[in-house]
Amino acid sequence: xxxxxxxxxxxxxxxxxxxxxxxxxxxxxxxxxxxxxxxxxxxxxxxxxxxxxxxxxxxxxxxxxxxxxxxxxxxxxxxxxxxxxxxxxxxxxxxxxxxxxxxxxxxxxxxx
Amino acid sequence: xxxxxxxxxxxxxxxxxxxxxxxxxxxxxxxxxxxxxxxxxxxxxxxxxxxxxxxxxxxxxxxxxxxxxxxxxxxxxxxxxxxxxxxxxxxxxxxxxxxxxxxxxxxxxxxxxx
Numbered sequence: 096x097x098x099x100x101x102x103x104x105x106x107x108x109x110x111x112x113x114x115x116x117x118x119x120x121x122x123x124x125x126x127x128x129x130x131x132x133x134x135x136x137x138x139x140x141x142x143x144x145x146x147x148x149x150x151x152x153x154x155x156x157x158x159x160x161x162x163x164x165x166x167x168x169x170x171x172x173x174x175x176x177x178x179x180x181x182x183x184x185x186x187x188x189x190x191x192x193x194x195x196x197x198x199x200x201x202x203x204x205x206x207x
Numbered sequence: 208x209x210x211x212x213x214x215x216x217x218x219x220x221x222x223x224x225x226x227x228x229x230x231x232x233x234x235x236x237x238x239x240x241x242x243x244x245x246x247x248x249x250x251x252x253x254x255x256x257x258x259x260x261x262x263x264x265x266x267x268x269x270x271x272x273x274x275x276x277x278x279x280x281x282x283x284x285x286x287x288x289x290x291x292x293x294x295x296x297x298x299x300x301x302x303x304x305x306x307x308x309x310x311x312x313x314x315x316x317x318x319x320x321x
Contacts, residue, residue, distance in 0.1 A: 097249070127306075129309075136295070136315070136317070137314055137315070138209065138211075138297050138299070138312030138313050138314050138315050139250070139297075139310075139312050140209075140312070141309045141310070141311070144307070144309070186308070189303075190303045190308070191237065191238035191255075191257045191258075191262075191301065191302070191303050191308065192255065192257060192262050192263070193303075193308055194252060194255070194263070195252070195310060196252070197249040197250040197251075198249055199249055200249070
């Protein structure tokens with residue numbers, strides 16, 4: 096089973112920041128948090144990942160709480176093309192034998 | 208374009224047919240994965256190959272038979288499938304680099320079993 100819980104759906108106005116929360120209260124000390132998104136009927140796309148520090152890349156920012164029990168993905172200026180299902184995943188295991196266990200994710204609807 | 212190519216994109220087959228799904232990655236990765244995504248359900252990991260060796264079989268029925276002839280190619284051979292096997296089948300590849308392991312997914316094969 097997935098080690099994360101996310102809201103089923105969220106709306107966001109175009110141009111505003113989208114903040115997607117995720118709870119992972121049973122995360123272990125060496126397990127990374129990964130975020131992917133899946134636009135309708137396409138393969139999932141990697142967004143960002145982190146262990147304990149906040150991370151930022153060209154797509155998004157990831158804020159991880161100090162106790163590592165939750166995190167927030169931030170899309171700073173959401174566009175209509177950001178409408179997708181967003182998956183927060185705790186990667187279980189190490190190396191190439193590590194696994195991504197997908198949950199239901201959050202369906203983000205960006206509205207004009 | 209993710210560097211992971213799946214063919215065919217769509218497949219319709221009868222329950223008595225035999226077909227194969229193909230996945231090819233141009234990323235130089237040494238791990239490849241098959242996932243199944245049924246309607247309204249999360250992605251389910253089916254198989255993992257690491258350096259051409261199968262390291263994970265997630266209790267997949269034997270009517271699904273994977274093959275990994277080299278690190279760039281992965282096949283999923285299908286025979287005597289059931290209608291409930293209709294789903295999006297996704298392939299991914301990855302390589303561990305300094306603790307970072309990003310899986311790159313193909314666009315998937317949409318399978319319909321009649």
